[in-house]
Amino acid sequence: MADEVKLFRTWSSPYGLRVVWALKLKGIEFETIFEDLANKSPLLLQYNPVHKKIPVLLHKGKPVCESLVILEYIDETWNETYPLLPKDPFKKAEARFWAKFNDDKLFPLIRKASLGHGKEKEEARVLATENLKHVEEQLEGKKFFGGEKIGYLDLAFGWMAYLINVLEEVGGTPLINKEEYPRLSRWMEIFYEIPLFRESWPDRDKLIIKFQNYK
Incomplete structure (x- = not known):
């Protein structure tokens, strides 16, 4: 084809x-x-x-x-169906910034905060908490990071909807709670249940075994 x-x-x-x-x-x-x-x-x-x-x-x-x-x-x-990035140049730049922030900073910190040991783990937990607050702020007044519809940034942060809970269990370290991160917690719940995505979630038990082996 x-x-x-x-x-x-x-x-x-x-x-x-x-x-x-x-x-x-x-x-x-x-x-x-x-x-x-x-x-x-x-x-x-x-x-x-x-x-x-x-x-x-x-x-x-x-x-x-x-x-x-x-x-x-x-x-x-495929620009004729379901745009992912905003058209406005500033909003597009913002989305790219936070996506890179997620990949370069947030995700590595959360992995260390869950799977690390000793001082490294504790330091990563403190930094992860600070950075999660930045993510929480991006959802103020919005259902999704992209507004009322899922967009590029939602896909970049989408791992949190299923992997955070797994990492918390493996690491024995709570990272996100509804009291401290109400918007982010709500977003995670909504994203996780979206029918189009639900069938693609990795097997939870296999993920736990995988990260236990890393640890």
């Missing part, structure tokens, strides 16, 4: 999952190719020779790498 779309990802990666959500919102048919990162396929190494990571979107035989880049590619390529 001339417009063939394939997605290389793993069963558990939140980065691959956000691409799945974007494709579903756009109504794009695609084939999923699950990778074992302990034994990477020749195709993955061919299509992402620089980082050798997932996800990789293959469209018309051309690879697009890095999940946030892929989200923008999807939005620009």
Whole structure:
């Protein structure tokens, strides 16, 4: 097929999952190719020779790498259905800023706060709490980060809706509560139950085992 779309990802990666959500919102048919990162396929190494990571979107035989880049590619390529990024240049820049904040700062801190040990874990917990307050502020007066509809930033933060609870259980460290983060807690509940996404959630028991092994 001339417009063939394939997605290389793993069963558990939140980065691959956000691409799945974007494709579903756009109504794009695609084939999923699950990778074992302990034994990477020749195709993955061919299509992402620089980082050798997932996800990789293959469209018309051309690879697009890095999940946030892929989200923008999807939005620009299939621009007639369900826009993900705002049209306003400032709001678009804001969304990109917070998505990068999530990937570069928040997610790594929450992993350390859950799976780390000793002083590293405690320091990460303090910093994660401070950064979660910034995320909470972004939802003031809004149902989703993108407003009344799910958008690019919701997909970037979407991992929180299912992974936070798993990490809290594995790490024995509560991170988010309704009293301190009422908007974020509500957003997580709504996002988790969206029918279009519900079928794609990774198996919880398998995730717990995976992160217990990391710990």
